[in-house]
Amino acid sequence: MIAPTTLKNTLKEYFGYDTFRPLQEEIIHSIFSGKDNLVIMPTGGGKSICFQLPAILLDGLTIVISPLIALMKDQVDGLTTNGIAAAYLNSSQTESEQQEIYSKIDAGEIKLLYTAPESLSYLENTFNSKTISLIAIDEAHCISSWGHDFRPAYTNLGYLKKRFPTIPMIALTATADKATREDIANQLNIPHAKQHIASFDRKNLKLEVRPANDRVKQIISFIDDRPNESGIIYCLSRKATETVAEKLQGANINAIAYHAGIAHEKRSKIQEDFINDKCQVICATIAFGMGIDKSNVRWVIHYNLPKNIEGYYQEIGRAGRDGLPSNTLLFHSYGDVIQLKKFAQSSGNVEVQLAKLDRMKEYADALSCRRKILLSYFGELISEDCGNCDVCNNPPQFFDGTIIAQKALSAVARLNGQEPIGTVIDVLRGAQNNAILDKNYQTLKTYGIAKDISWLDWKQYITQLINLGYLEIAFHENNKLKLTEFAKDVLFNSKKVDLANLVEATEVLEAQIPKKPKAKKNSLFERLRQLRYKIAQDEDVPAYQIFNDATLREMEAERPMSDEEFIRISGVGRVKMMNYGHDFIKEIISFSKEKKRKRKVDTTKKTYELYQQGLSIEEIAQERKLAQTTIFSHISKLYAEGKDIDMHQFIDKHDLEAIRKAKVALENPDGLKPYFEHFQEAISYATIRVGLTILKKEES
Ligand code: ADP
Ligand code: MG
Numbered sequence: 001m002i003a004p005t006t007l008k009n010t011l012k013e014y015f016g017y018d019t020f021r022p023l024q025e026e027i028i029h030s031i032f033s034g035k036d037n038l039v040i041m042p043t044g045g046g047k048s049i050c051f052q053l054p055a056i057l058l059d060g061l062t063i064v065i066s067p068l069i070a071l072m073k074d075q076v077d078g079l080t081t082n083g084i085a086a087a088y089l090n091s092s093q094t095e096s097e098q099q100e101i102y103s104k105i106d107a108g109e110i111k112l113l114y115t116a117p118e119s120l121s122y123l124e125n126t127f128n129s130k131t132i133s134l135i136a137i138d139e140a141h142c143i144s145s146w147g148h149d150f151r152p153a154y155t156n157l158g159y160l161k162k163r164f165p166t167i168p169m170i171a172l173t174a175t176a177d178k179a180t181r182e183d184i185a186n187q188l189n190i191p192h193a194k195q196h197i198a199s200f201d202r203k204n205l206k207l208e209v210r211p212a213n214d215r216v217k218q219i220i221s222f223i224d225d226r227p228n229e230s231g232i233i234y235c236l237s238r239k240a241t242e243t244v245a246e247k248l249q250g251a252n253i254n255a256i257a258y259h260a261g262i263a264h265e266k267r268s269k270i271q272e273d274f275i276n277d278k279c280q281v282i283c284a285t286i287a288f289g290m291g292i293d294k295s296n297v298r299w300v301i302h303y304n305l306p307k308n309i310e311g312y313y314q315e316i317g318r319a320g321r322d323g324l325p326s327n328t329l330l331f332h333s334y335g336d337v338i339q340l341k342k343f344a345q346s347s348g349n350v351e352v353q354l355a356k357l358d359r360m361k362e363y364a365d366a367l368s369c370r371r372k373i374l375l376s377y378f379g380e381l382i383s384e385d386c387g388n389c390d391v392c393n394n395p396p397q398f399f400d401g402t403i404i405a406q407k408a409l410s411a412v413a414r415l416n417g418q419e420p421i422g423t424v425i426d427v428l429r430g431a432q433n434n435a436i437l438d439k440n441y442q443t444l445k446t447y448g449i450a451k452d453i454s455w456l457d458w459k460q461y462i463t464q465l466i467n468l469g470y471l472e473i474a475f476h477e478n479n480k481l482k483l484t485e486f487a488k489d490v491l492f493n494s495k496k497v498d499l500a501n502l503v504e505a506t507e508v509l510e511a512q513i514p515k516k517p518k519a520k521k522n523s524l525f526e527r528l529r530q531l532r533y534k535i536a537q538d539e540d541v542p543a544y545q546i547f548n549d550a551t552l553r554e555m556e557a558e559r560p561m562s563d564e565e566f567i568r569i570s571g572v573g574r575v576k577m578m579n580y581g582h583d584f585i586k587e588i589i590s591f592s593k594e595k596k597r598k599r600k601v602d603t604t605k606k607t608y609e610l611y612q613q614g615l616s617i618e619e620i621a622q623e624r625k626l627a628q629t630t631i632f633s634h635i636s637k638l639y640a641e642g643k644d645i646d647m648h649q650f651i652d653k654h655d656l657e658a659i660r661k662a663k664v665a666l667e668n669p670d671g672l673k674p675y676f677e678h679f680q681e682a683i684s685y686a687t688i689r690v691g692l693t694i695l696k697k698e699e700s
Helices: 004-015 024-032 048-057 069-081 095-106 117-129 152-163 178-187 215-224 238-250 264-275 309-316 334-345 350-365 370-377 402-414 421-428 434-438 455-467 487-492 505-512 524-539 549-558 563-567 574-612 617-624 628-640 653-666 673-678 685-699
Strands: 037-040 061-065 086-089 112-115 132-137 169-173 194-197 209-211 230-234 255-258 281-284 297-302 326-332 398-400 471-474 480-483 498-500
Touching (some): 004 024, 024 194, 095 117, 112 117, 117 152, 238 255, 334 471, 402 455, 455 471, 524 549, 574 617, 617 628
Parallel strands (some): 132 169
Antiparallel strands (some): 471 480
């Protein structure tokens, strides 16, 4: 048993945090009791600390298995800035670099060693000579072919438990489904591992879905509202990543495409630029993101519908790891559904893939709280609506849509279920294109019966009718729209159909996003962000590893100006305090001083305005709820600056002469007090101030 206070102190000292996130403490205790552990936590949930903190306290070396070289470097950089001795070992290093690490291990100078499963054999000697305290398998779903990132080399990891039966092991993943979970435990030879399953609710992620109309335009306006905020746009194809990136560049947005077809070196460079805040937006295929823990990704957009909810959730999970509010936006189109069905049909496991796609589509079409749907997919039930998704923020209003439904269904009936959505809408709207005229559809009874509804609105109503089960798309017959057996009730028995009111995407946008004040150029946050960027450049680490956005926000709110105040900020540990405290405090102090100076200028200006309006000193003081002496000091200042003020009206001629004499007699006295005493309190402070101001002006 380890004392809870020891854990808390270590958390603050090394990571700068005051409290554990859910399950972290429990998992750490379980490690100290020598158990094996399987941790299921969503992306951004805080898995790393579960093994990094024990590694610091336990005697010996913790081995961390991690799938990607980029991921290792990132984590080791992060640990190093926190003053934790860590290193990584992989095939990208030269022999002498590796040798150096071995010697450090021998000297006991390293607490955590990251390595890829392929490189395990290098370690055999180390294993012999060193105490291993803990073995951590990060991204453990890579071991399972059930998971979505299977890596053959991971299957060798079963060896570790056989080789070190008594060393506690911890496997971590964000993949929730049960089959994968059991597969992981079995393959790692830890079938009895204690399972820790965290809530998948990431409350700080706002969920939003919009129809895929004018996507690029919508994206540009979305980004314009968020200058300086990092984001990822996921696209289905390599081609799309490139066209979207180009269009954004055309709108002066710092965006770039990323996909597996780009040369390895260039890809690393793009990733690095993104991590280092040099590139704001990445348009990527799903290949992007697993390797990076960038904590200040503020938004994720899905340009296309993802193929399943697991993938979608993992991708949006890359936003807001620091816990600050972050946006997610999914564009939904039937074109994508059709495309994805094709992919699914040509994959193994067709039925499973199609079922997963269906769930994804249901989510995108939802007319009730989206988070409830997401979490129920992961087996988690919440009783309250979330209040942080587009549906909750803008609940649909229903109306009697029976006539609209009847029109659509009868058009489909007249077309004998032989045409896709687009043609059905053209018929309803009486379009005169070749597709219609060639087939003589203009003679149908339903031709042009609903011109008053726009093309895009029709598309959405038909989508609703599909979701209500009156229509279906025959994906295997060129996506023809067909009636279902329930359609009869509407067509012949006047069954009432409730449809949801359509809201323009732009209206939704206006209503939902409480117009955030645009990031202010001169805010303290912006100043601290600049400072962070500069330090990150100097030290050659990602900016968010100096301090994350949440920490900067807290500094902005609290304005710590001393070491004691600074260390209280969440995210400030001992080593960061030592290394960066001085610079940040200095910036905060100088910002506050400037603000004060500016406030002074502003308040003097206000007094002058009232003076110009003809108010007396007394009246100004009353109006501004300030003391008269304060107003006098403003007036004196304005007068000294050369403003048109009749200073003499505030002072008796004799008093002024008395002050003039006193000034000579007192020989450059400091402040007002010596005068006040010299006159034995017969002339007030305010009058003395006025007199001195006049004399000074005369001298200059
Ligand atoms: P995961 O590996 O589960 O995706 P990470 O371990 O990378 O998540 O953690 C995500 C973010 O949460 C990191 O920026 C980390 O510093 C932060 N974090 C972790 N634990 C805490 C905590 N107890 N308090 C505040 N922030 C935390
Ligand atoms: Mg992680």
